[in-house]
Amino acid sequence: MNSNYGITATGGSHVAGNAVASGANAKADVRDSGPARSEEDRRLTPQEIGDLLAQLIEELRRSEHPGSADLIEAAQDAREELDSEAPRVGKLKLFSRALVDAVPGVTALTSLATTIQQAIHRL
Numbered sequence: 001m002n003s004n005y006g007i008t009a010t011g012g013s014h015v016a017g018n019a020v021a022s023g024a025n026a027k028a029d030v031r032d033s034g035p036a037r038s039e040e041d042r043r044l045t046p047q048e049i050g051d052l053l054a055q056l057i058e059e060l061r062r063s064e065h066p067g068s069a070d071l072i073e074a075a076q077d078a079r080e081e082l083d084s085e086a087p088r089v090g091k092l093k094l095f096s097r098a099l100v101d102a103v104p105g106v107t108a109l110t111s112l113a114t115t116i117q118q119a120i121h122r123l
Helices: 046-062 068-083 089-102 107-121
Strands: 013-016 019-022
Touching: 046 068, 046 107, 068 089, 089 107
Parallel strands: none
Antiparallel strands: 013 019
16 A cells, blocks of 8 residues: 555646645535634633743743743743733733744744744734
8 A cells, every 4th residue: 555645646636725636627626614723723721821831931941042031031921911810912912922033043942932922812
């Protein structure tokens, strides 16, 4: 049995949305069922975002990032904001934007920072 690690289309092919048809006079038809939602698109709870921030704090403590102390303090402030009765989303968005800008070049931190930013923007 051959394994397929992607889509291989030979002959005529047609792509529409997320459907692929291959063969002579191929047609692909997609009925719009709304935007596709992946696990990454789901809205995280403030607790889950707080857990991501805790993970970020631990990663920063282990890193040699030059601004780690300031970033740790800001992340702790963001966790406190998330724990408040009425978190100020605007303040959290500013934090997340600054966080993403502060960690370029450190791949693991950048990925985590981007995940946090996306979660905050979905609040």
